[in-house]
Amino acid sequence: NAGVTQTPKFQVLKTGQSMTLQCAQDMNHNSMYWYRQDPGMGLRLIYYSASEGTTDKGEVPNGYNVSRLNKREFSLRLESAAPSQTSVYFCASSEGQGDTEAFFGQGTRLTVV
Amino acid sequence: QKEVEQDPGPLSVPEGAIVSLNCTYSNSAFQYFMWYRQYSRKGPELLMYTYSSGNKEDGRFTAQVDKSSKYISLFIRDSQPSDSATYLCATSYSSASKIIFGSGTRLSIRP
Numbered sequence: 001n002a003g004v005t006q007t008p009k010f011q012v013l014k015t016g017q018s019m020t021l022q023c024a025q026d027m028n029h030n031s032m033y034w035y036r037q038d039p040g041m042g043l044r045l046i047y048y049s050a051s052e053g054t055t056d057k058g059e060v061p062n063g064y065n066v067s068r069l070n071k072r073e074f075s076l077r078l079e080s081a082a083p084s085q086t087s088v089y090f091c092a093s094s095e096g097q098g099d100t101e102a103f104f105g106q107g108t109r110l111t112v113v
Numbered sequence: 114q115k116e117v118e119q120d121p122g123p124l125s126v127p128e129g130a131i132v133s134l135n136c137t138y139s140n141s142a143f144q145y146f147m148w149y150r151q152y153s154r155k156g157p158e159l160l161m162y163t164y165s166s167g168n169k170e171d172g173r174f175t176a177q178v179d180k181s182s183k184y185i186s187l188f189i190r191d192s193q194p195s196d197s198a199t200y201l202c203a204t205s206y207s208s209a210s211k212i213i214f215g216s217g218t219r220l221s222i223r224p
Contacts, residue, residue, distance in 0.1 A: 004156075033211070033212065035214070040121055040216060041216055042119070042201060042214050042215055042216030042217045043157070043201065043214040043217075044214075045211055045212075045213065045214075048211045050210070050211075056211070058211060059213075090156055090157070092156075092212075094212070101147075101159045101162065102157075102159065102212055103158075103159075104156030104157050104158065105156055106155065106156050107154075107155075107156055
């Protein structure tokens with residue numbers, strides 16, 4: 001049982017480049033999330049998807065787009081990377097119906113130079 | 114004002130001590146309260162969750178929610194070096210709503 005799988009684990013981008021962070025879960029969860037974690041800032045919600053076909057902005061959505069491709073997959077896209085987007089990105093999923101436990105992936109360490 | 118406030122620490126205590134970690138939140142509509150533990154360079158994992166007010170105990174860990182003062186606490190008894198990690202409190206309005214995290218408290222247990 002893999003849980004939540006994120007790819008890639010590490011990435012270095014140049015300013016202005018674009019990339020997509022991939023996330024897949026195999027727990028048949030309804031809700032999926034993208035967070036970024038910066039020192040002293042905790043986990044800040046970028047976007048979330050309460051169920052397949054829906055997405056909503058979180059606390060820090062600017063500069064990002066998401067796609068809930070199907071129930072398993074939720075991708076995060078940076079259209080034009082900026083140094084301020086250097087961070088550790090975590091994808092998470094939860095059942096979303098009577099169960100709030102969120103399961104996290106191992107994270108993607110992104111550096112924008 | 115952030116919806117969930119948490120003292121970032123770091124907090125360093127000797128092995129065997131009782132640890133108290135705390136958060137405050139701003140919105141009385143929050144119903145679910147959670148504590149996550151995050152080891153270095155790993156994703157967070159759920160430690161405990163509580164629905165509405167009250168206490169919940171699991172081994173050496175006790176989670177406490179006081180909705181009247183909008184205060185969330187986690188107590189760790191007989192702390193061990195393996196408890197050294199960052200602890201994040203979290204809340205949500207319902208089981209299907211977004212989960213909002215505090216900034217995390219870095220805890221170190223000295224042998």
